[in-house]
Amino acid sequence: MQTFTFEALIPIQMADTSTLKRTCSQVRRDIVRMVAAVQSGHPGGSLGCAEYFVAQYFHNLKHDPKKFNMDGKNEDLFFLSNGHISPVWYSVLARTGYFPVSELATFRKLNTRLQGHPATHDHLPGIRMASGSLGQGLSVALGAALTKKLNGDKQLVYSLHGDGELQEGQIWEAALFAAHRKIDNVIATVDYNGRQIDGDVENVLSLGNLRSKWEAFGWTVTEIENGNDIDQVINGLDHAKTLTGKGKPVIILMRTEMGMGVDYMMGTHKWHGSAPNAEQTEKALAQLEETLGDY
Amino acid sequence: MEKFKIKNQQDTRSGFGEGLLELGRKNPNVVALCADLTGSLKMDAFEKEFPERFFQTGIAEANMIGLAAGMTVGGKIPYTGTFANFSTGRVYDQIRQSVAYSDKNVKICASHAGLTLGEDGATHQILEDIGMMKMLPGMTVINPCDFNQTKAATIAIAEHVGPVYLRFGRPKVPNFTEENQKFEIGKALMLNEGVDVTIFATGHLVWKAIEAGRILLEKGINPEIINIHTIKPLDQETVLASVRKTKCCVTAEEHQAAGGLGESIAQVLARNFPAPMEMVAVNDTFGESGTPDELMVKYGLDTPDIVRAAERAVARK
Numbered sequence: 001m002q003t004f005t006f007e008a009l010i011p012i013q014m015a016d017t018s019t020l021k022r023t024c025s026q027v028r029r030d031i032v033r034m035v036a037a038v039q040s041g042h043p044g045g046s047l048g049c050a051e052y053f054v055a056q057y058f059h060n061l062k063h064d065p066k067k068f069n070m071d072g073k074n075e076d077l078f079f080l081s082n083g084h085i086s087p088v089w090y091s092v093l094a095r096t097g098y099f100p101v102s103e104l105a106t107f108r109k110l111n112t113r114l115q116g117h118p119a120t121h122d123h124l125p126g127i128r129m130a131s132g133s134l135g136q137g138l139s140v141a142l143g144a145a146l147t148k149k150l151n152g153d154k155q156l157v158y159s160l161h162g163d164g165e166l167q168e169g170q171i172w173e174a175a176l177f178a179a180h181r182k183i184d185n186v187i188a189t190v191d192y193n194g195r196q197i198d199g200d201v202e203n204v205l206s207l208g209n210l211r212s213k214w215e216a217f218g219w220t221v222t223e224i225e226n227g228n229d230i231d232q233v234i235n236g237l238d239h240a241k242t243l244t245g246k247g248k249p250v251i252i253l254m255r256t257e258m259g260m261g262v263d264y265m266m267g268t269h270k271w272h273g274s275a276p277n278a279e280q281t282e283k284a285l286a287q288l289e290e291t292l293g294d295y
Numbered sequence: 296m297e298k299f300k301i302k303n304q305q306d307t308r309s310g311f312g313e314g315l316l317e318l319g320r321k322n323p324n325v326v327a328l329c330a331d332l333t334g335s336l337k338m339d340a341f342e343k344e345f346p347e348r349f350f351q352t353g354i355a356e357a358n359m360i361g362l363a364a365g366m367t368v369g370g371k372i373p374y375t376g377t378f379a380n381f382s383t384g385r386v387y388d389q390i391r392q393s394v395a396y397s398d399k400n401v402k403i404c405a406s407h408a409g410l411t412l413g414e415d416g417a418t419h420q421i422l423e424d425i426g427m428m429k430m431l432p433g434m435t436v437i438n439p440c441d442f443n444q445t446k447a448a449t450i451a452i453a454e455h456v457g458p459v460y461l462r463f464g465r466p467k468v469p470n471f472t473e474e475n476q477k478f479e480i481g482k483a484l485m486l487n488e489g490v491d492v493t494i495f496a497t498g499h500l501v502w503k504a505i506e507a508g509r510i511l512l513e514k515g516i517n518p519e520i521i522n523i524h525t526i527k528p529l530d531q532e533t534v535l536a537s538v539r540k541t542k543c544c545v546t547a548e549e550h551q552a553a554g555g556l557g558e559s560i561a562q563v564l565a566r567n568f569p570a571p572m573e574m575v576a577v578n579d580t581f582g583e584s585g586t587p588d589e590l591m592v593k594y595g596l597d598t599p600d601i602v603r604a605a606e607r608a609v610a611r612k
Binding site: 070071072073077078087119121128130131132135136137138139140141142143144145146147148151153169170173174176177205219221254268 | 326347348352353355357358359360361362363364365366368369371373388389391392393397398399403497558566
């Protein structure tokens, strides 16, 4: 049995913007190092969502990393629907104290709790639902939101989705249901980076006017123009919260850049699911300041 | 065998409906979801009495399974209801990832299973559901035999923490087990102690096994008859003890031979005590339109089929 030590923790909800930016840099280093170590995983979307996860876990969510339990009563809940961006989630969960930062070194290795796609059956704190097979997380988040309502629990349920993932039919089943049942304690976010594994979403299967689609499905839609600007993400989440409790589900269309922070991973879909080699890793890490200490 | 008397003819889905209502009264954490088949699943009584705990999802089964999985977070015990086909094949990946792999306390309740759905035909007559569900790690698979047992099973599975697949049917069938019986998941029920051959039956085929048993007795064959209401986890101890005694067996089920109860029992016997075995099951074909009785005859799932299978098994000893 391996033992791990906790390190480099930041007091949650006390960090200022410049600290959060520095945290993002470390999270990006974690992502690159994790996928490089096992030469597999999904760096592109992970890098693009660093600000979202840091804003959520270090600033927005009401949660207690030290007392994680499956039910999460009177806490905000978060569900990752596009489970392949597990590296960014694992890094942020570790850096907020759900489990030791040193455990990031086990990512995707045999006997790890940090499975390639998030899983619950190894009881990794912070994970409440397996994801990876796409399109399932919105239904799950809505179910959890219904239970919160039944329990008289005022906290919110958040979910994150890839834009390519919106090609799955189940998403739209869930979209109909949420509006029909007036589930207004949920804030879904779309990582709107415009890219998926086979290329640009526009070319693979266009989503058309996404804002109009969600509005037509009865959702309140809000946007974050630059999801790689931590201030915009924080403000966007704050604004989204003011839209809850009004009889409609809320969705944020958050524009991000896949591969953000590593120059050669940006502007392409090619790093959706491939790992950098040794030389590329060195080049990437040279662009990302080590701010909290590598695991 | 004479102790088994038909109390009345009732559909097992009504047993589910009554069980769900009774359960709703005693367990406030039980919630129910249905994909536009509330009347067919007999969930309307629950809906009427507990509207705040009932969720109509429309014809959107994938979303229903995901909702149910999410609802367990925070302590609810969701019962989903739709036809067996739409409860399994249509939503296999949702069950696999969000329910089974995530170990969520969801009860997947499936009506209109098998050929006895009748005239709607093969699109709706799923005969592969037990196989699909039993292959999922951690999934409990239950196929009760009549109204009373389905009602008892519906209530009992709320006490089991973990995913459950509960399978029942559409037509009225003999209701012969005890009212308000205690239902123990994973416990095979000895219906008749015999010595010559064991008949393992599940679901609608249990009553037919009893009928077959009466005929076999007249023919001088004394069969042991065991009701396997829980296909997974299988009561291996009872299965092995019986076949060690009778030295041969028959399995009877309204399902494909591939993936069904027979296959589960064959696995246990092959590993522990190989013995002659015959399977009364559908043999790699789809069903078709017809009355339930006609279909059971045409596809070889009727009482005489069990009798003949038992004779074959005995002859192979």
